[in-house]
Amino acid sequence: MFSGSVRIRPYGDDIARVAIPVREIASRVTSLADEITAFYADNRGGITIVTVLMGPSVFLADLIRLLRLRVSVAPLAASYLGITTESRGTRPESAILPDLCNSEVLIVDDILNTSGMLHTVRVLVLAGASRNVRTAMLVRKRARTPPTLPVESVGFDIEDAFVVGYGLDYNAWY
Secondary structure, eight states: OOOTTOOOOTTTTSOOOOSSOHHHHHHHHHHHHHHHHHHTTTOTTOEEEEEEESTTHHHHHHHHHHOOSOEEEEEEEEEESSSSSSOOOEEEEEOOOOOOTTOEEEEEEEEESSSHHHHHHHHHHHHTTOSEEEEEEEEEEGGGSOTTSOOOEEEEEEOSSOOOBTTBOBTTBO
């Protein structure tokens, strides 16, 4: 056991503070899974989760383990234009999706920041003639989110600050 002035910081000096404790994240992901399961409860055909690699991978894995539904995952490779803390837009790297005609689709992403990525993915999914498209986000920066953008399931509304961890990355770190 450490005492005195020794302080263990799992990320070294890179992280200023913990925005959301891990237990709070686990509890909220469980609640989101319950909400999503309840919404799709009458759907015997299952749902297709469309997700953008790699950011939401931790959130997605935890969420899928808790869903009590038939789930198919359609990963979508995309990248932000420019490596900065501000998005300059998105570009699909691979827009190969399964046939989504008459599908129930849940778009899962880690963060809703400027809505560029979500808009791009929604356009791709809607082009596949999905019958129902919903969205689940781990975190949303409400101050930067257009009020007309439909996001049905949100884990946390956060301040307009740059955050990392639980899959939210900075240049592929954290």
